Amino acid sequence: MIAPAKASPAGGPTPAGGPAQHTQSTHEPGNALPLVSVRDLAVAYGTGPLVLDGVDLDLFPREMVALLGSSGSGKSTLMKSLTGFAPISSGSVRVAGYDLANLRRGQLRDVRASVGQVFQQFNLVGRLSVLTNVLTGALHDAGPINLVGGFTSAHRKRALELLDRVGIAHKAKDDARSLSGGQQQRVAIARALMQQPKLILADEPVASLDPKMSHQVLDLLRGIAREDGIPVLVSLHVMPLALEHSDRIIGLRHGEVLVSDSTERLDESALEPIYAHDDEGASDDDDLV
Numbered sequence: 001m002i003a004p005a006k007a008s009p010a011g012g013p014t015p016a017g018g019p020a021q022h023t024q025s026t027h028e029p030g031n032a033l034p035l036v037s038v039r040d041l042a043v044a045y046g047t048g049p050l051v052l053d054g055v056d057l058d059l060f061p062r063e064m065v066a067l068l069g070s071s072g073s074g075k076s077t078l079m080k081s082l083t084g085f086a087p088i089s090s091g092s093v094r095v096a097g098y099d100l101a102n103l104r105r106g107q108l109r110d111v112r113a114s115v116g117q118v119f120q121q122f123n124l125v126g127r128l129s130v131l132t133n134v135l136t137g138a139l140h141d142a143g144p145i146n147l148v149g150g151f152t153s154a155h156r157k158r159a160l161e162l163l164d165r166v167g168i169a170h171k172a173k174d175d176a177r178s179l180s181g182g183q184q185q186r187v188a189i190a191r192a193l194m195q196q197p198k199l200i201l202a203d204e205p206v207a208s209l210d211p212k213m214s215h216q217v218l219d220l221l222r223g224i225a226r227e228d229g230i231p232v233l234v235s236l237h238v239m240p241l242a243l244e245h246s247d248r249i250i251g252l253r254h255g256e257v258l259v260s261d262s263t264e265r266l267d268e269s270a271l272e273p274i275y276a277h278d279d280e281g282a283s284d285d286d287d288l289v
């Protein structure tokens with residue numbers, strides 16, 4: 001068993017402005033630069049308490065990082081902070097070279113366009129075809145256009161290739177609402193890839209899926225991380241899935257990073273403190289199964 005400890009920062013602060021600087025990290029795979037660098041991040045909504053406090057996070061190309069933590073520990077807020085949707089109280093967030101605290105006009109849109117997002121409820125437009133849903137991932141690239149007829153043949157070719165990659169090209173003309181949950185999540189992943197993202201955030205992408213589909217979707221995401229070199233940050237509520245499908249695990253507890261290590265150095269007992277009750281140190285069974 002590996003005793004978890006409060007994680008130390010993965011590197012020092014980086015200068016304001018300009019692209020993210022490389023910092024030494026115990027989790028650094030090879031010599032790659034981090035695509036995401038979060039340092040000493042604190043977030044509070046309005047006048048409420050801090051929901052993230054002193055969070056450090058690096059995400060490198062080709063890795064799938066699992067985010068674990070009890071409900072309310074701050075997983076979604078950490079993801080939102082990477083796309084400018086969380087109110088940063090202090091600290092720094094750098095994504096793809098942008099310092100989110102010091103963006104110039106229009107840059108937030110560029111940051112968001114460079115981040116593919118996958119959600120628990122898939123967030124497809126059910127009455128539109130599978131192909132059109134994937135094409136919407138190119139809206140940033142294509143500009144304001146008619147959803148039905150405005151995409152180029154190159155866009156359509158790429159969307160079909162992506163549907164083929166995720167294994168559902170044969171459903172391209174079907175309404176998205178006619179697909180199973182697992183199939184809809186594949187469409188959502190193809191849509192995210194249509195953006196040509198530099199980073200993928202997947203917020204509980206398998207929470208609505210059965211175990212077999214969960215494994216398939218996580219395999220798909222990890223394959224994308226490895227083959228396309230895109231870092232994938234995935235929040236999960238099931239420890240065994242995180243242990244099986246991630247390269248690294250970040251464990252949040254009450255908005256702080258309690259565990260941050262390579263998955264190969266972790267096991268379930270090392271992760272249990274993430275879910276421990278405040279009063280008795282017992283496990284929260286709801287989060288462990």
Ligand SMILES: Nc1ncnc2c1ncn2[C@@H]1O[C@H](COP(=O)(O)OP(=O)(O)OP(=O)(O)O)[C@@H](O)[C@H]1O
Nearest residue numbers: 045046048051069070071072073074075076077078
């Ligand atoms: N828009 C908001 N306004 C005020 N408080 C918020 C807002 N969003 C989240 N919070 C609070 O921030 C804390 C962290 O919430 P967050 O959704 O990030 O946790 P989580 O770990 O993703 O939870 P879950 O696993 O249930 O999705 C919670 O106390 C939540 O109530």
